[in-house]
Amino acid sequence: MLFSNNLINHYSTRRKLISVFILVSLISVVRSRDLSCANAKYFTNPGKVAVDLLKSPVNGESLKICTSRLTCCSQEQEIQVHNVIRSSYDKHLKQTLYTLSSVLKSRAHRFDGFFKELLSTSKKSFHDMFKRTYGIIYEQNSFLFTDLFEELEKYFSKGNVDLIEVMDNFFSILYQKMFTVLNAQYTFDDKYLVCVSEHMKDLKPFGDVPSKLSVQLKRSFVATRTFQQSLNVAGDIVHNMINMPISLECARSMTKMAGCPMCQGYPNLKPCYNYCANVMKGCVAFQSELDHEWNVFVDAIEKIAERLLGPFNIEMVVEPINIKISEAIMNFQENSQHVSQRVFSGCGKPILGRRKRQVSNSGRTNSRPAFPLSETIDEEEEEDEDEDEEDEDEEEEEEEEESRASAVSPSPFIPEWLLEVPEDLDVLIVERHFEDAYNLIEKTREFLNETQPSTGRESLDVSFVTEMRKKLDTRVDTLTVMLTKELKVTPEKSLQGGLRSARPFIRVLNQLNKASLSCDLFLALCSSILRAQLKRVRRDGPALNYVSSASTVFFTNLSLMTTELQKVAFPGTGECAAAFVVWATREFNLFVSYVIRELFVTQSSLSSLSPCIAAVSTKCDQLTSLGLDLRYLLDGALRGPLTKALKETRDKLTDTIKLRCSEDKWKPFNLNNRQQRDKFLAEFSEAGLTSMTSYLTGDCWLRLSNNTILFTRLYLSLLQDCFQLATSELLYSIEDTLYVVMQHQLKHVDASLRNDQLADEREFIVQNADFILNNLLTLCENKFEQHFQFKSKKLAQVKKEFQHLA
Secondary structure (H helix, E strand, O other), X not given: OHHXXXXXXXXXXXXOHHHHHHXXXXXXXXXXXXXXXXXXXXXXEOOOEEEEOOOOOEEEOOOOOOOEEEEOOOHHHHHHHHHHHHHXXXXXXXXXXXXXXXXXXXHHHHHHHHHHHHXXXXXXXXXXXXXXXXXXXXXXXXXXXXXXXXXXXXXXXXXXOOHHHHHHHHXXXXXXXXXXXXXXXXXOOHHHHHHHHHOHHHHOOOOOHHHHHHHHHHHHHHHHHHHHHHHHHHHHHHHHHOOOOOOHHHHXXXXXXXXXXXXXXXXXXXXXXXXXXXXXXXXXXXXXXXXXXXXXXXXXXXHHHHHHOOOOOHHHHHOOHHHHHHHHHHHHHHXXXXXXXXXXXXXXXXXXXXXXXXXXXXXXXXXXXXXXXXXOOOHHHHHOOOHHHHHHHHHHHHHHHHHHHHHOOOOOOOOHHHHOHHXXXXXXXXXXXXXXXXXXXXXXXXXXXXXXXXHOOOOOOXXXXXXXXXXXXXXXXXXXXXXXXXXXXXXXXXXXXXXXXXXXXHHHHHHOOOHHHHHHHHHHHHHHHHHHHHHOOXXXXXXXXXXXXXXXXXXXXXXXXXXXXXXXXXXXXXXXHHHHHHHHHHHHHHHHHHHHHHHOOOOOOHHHHHHHHHHHHHXXXXXXXXXXXXXXXXXXXXXXXXHHHXXXXXXXXXXXXXXHXXXXXXXXXXXXXXXXXXXXXXXXXXXXXXXXXXXXXXXXXXXXXXXXXXXXXXHHXXXXXXXXXXXXXXXXXXXXXXXXXXXXXXXXXXXXXXXXXXXXXXXXXXXXXXXXXXXXXXXXXXXXXXXXXXXXHHHHHHHHHOHHHO
């Protein structure tokens, strides 16, 4: 949309557009080196066109435009000046309008090219993604998606296309195709498919994707095409104005304003602004009639452009169209059984459509796989197949049938569908109908078990059953390999579908008693998704913000993966639970080590660390409701870095206290005015120090030193940070930090009381000591006990050590 922004900026400074362009096109006024007629010349463009005037003045009453008593122009020269001015004005006007028209046309052409390139790129990305994801099924039905893009291109180029109808038809046909694929064991005629389509509105097999995508496409395409067409129309309007002739009155007024001063001996005289403006208003009278409509038109273009940069952004709709349609397909796949049952209830049970086995001249049967999706198979291509290849295929089939006949003597009891099972499984696996393949395997196994001699029913030949079981085992191995391939993460494979796209493959592997394999593949996919999501977190701003965002992404995905495992992938079983805990522990340890590297750097303060650590701890605790307790791992990993951070904070604060104490003058604190006083009292009251009013004297003076106030704020902030970081392993370090910091401040008070130079301030110092020991320290002891449910021995110790100060 680069050029769209430029065009918007171009239009934003236009008002009275036509008048401005014409005013800019004013021709040069009369120029001359001398005031006398002797050397007078009229230059329209210096060095290009010049009109020689009279060398001495003559009677000018005979002139038609520049009438005066004396003049430097003859009638012929007046005509020449008139023609030069008119020609120059006309040239500049047309050049200005032509430039504007060219700009508008050029912008329209570039916008057209941009959109077509965008649509072409989206079409290619769509083809690549769907070919890689859906394989031969997509290739057989690619015409459906190609037609969709052609309709979109047709609308942009020519219009006269109902986009909502186009999208409805697309999803209706896609619905029929997918329904046929997902129920490949049945045969559907046109009448039945019509009934299937009638249920689409109620069933909503694609979820809300069709309705949302249709609305987004329509509003974006309509706005985009309107914008492009508007640029073309604007260019045509300006171009048509080029052909508007200059009126005689305009040419006369222009000559009188720009040429007559030269004829009257004033070559350097230029018209005043009002005179010039009045002349130009008369010259552009016809064009100015478009002024209001033009402004309304440009306002409308600006509004469209703003929407294209916002909610109607065509790039945000066209580029991810492949992902949105793929999401719709996955919605259908997830609800396929429910949709099929509803359709069967409304339209009736369809007929099983197994392939017909055709009897050849030799009496043997010949079968050919039927592809449910392949309505696009061209019968003419089948008729034109190479006869030699057909002969070779027939010979191979004959040999296969003969070997089968020699190995097994099928009895009339063997059903026809059973003989076709190996071929049917091959077709289903190739076409990626994995659930249908599993259902057919189970159906065959059940049938073979029911026809054993021990069941008392008519039994099959033992050698036939053995051979069939071997073939089933081979197909199970092939199916397992294909499912493993679908779930394995490769660099070229997209992770857009997430865990939801893996559900059918995990389900089939579990049904095949491959739970261990499916669990390993599931966890490997989770790792890839987790890393891909973390890579998307932007590193903008401080590292703390980045870690906070990364933590949200990590724990949100871990929570979703836990829910997916418990409720969808492996519901009601503990087959993958232990492996998942091991996996989650490994991933969590990697993430925590990464957090430690990012957070615990030299310049990080405890005040900045504590909110981030607290947020991570809270998110970690939320996993407990899902049965995943990782808090002990977090506390263990953070114990060392946090202990070090507490020690560094303690040392920094003690240095700060020493510096402030060296500058302490033990003077009352001035709050300056009542507003600051009220703000100060509210701050400390909120912190829990409600007795601050007792230390007030007068309106704005406080019987506490500035150093005492700063220390109070520092210590309360430290206490709050320690609460956010608190764990059982850190309690000793937290208490020690609180003790040492308080001890240093009270040592300063004690030293001040012993200082003879501060004897006059002794009473004031004692008041500060009393505030620290009996107000601040008492408050901190109470908060500590309330938070940890026991009293702090260290705080009680420091209070006892310095109780004599109060």
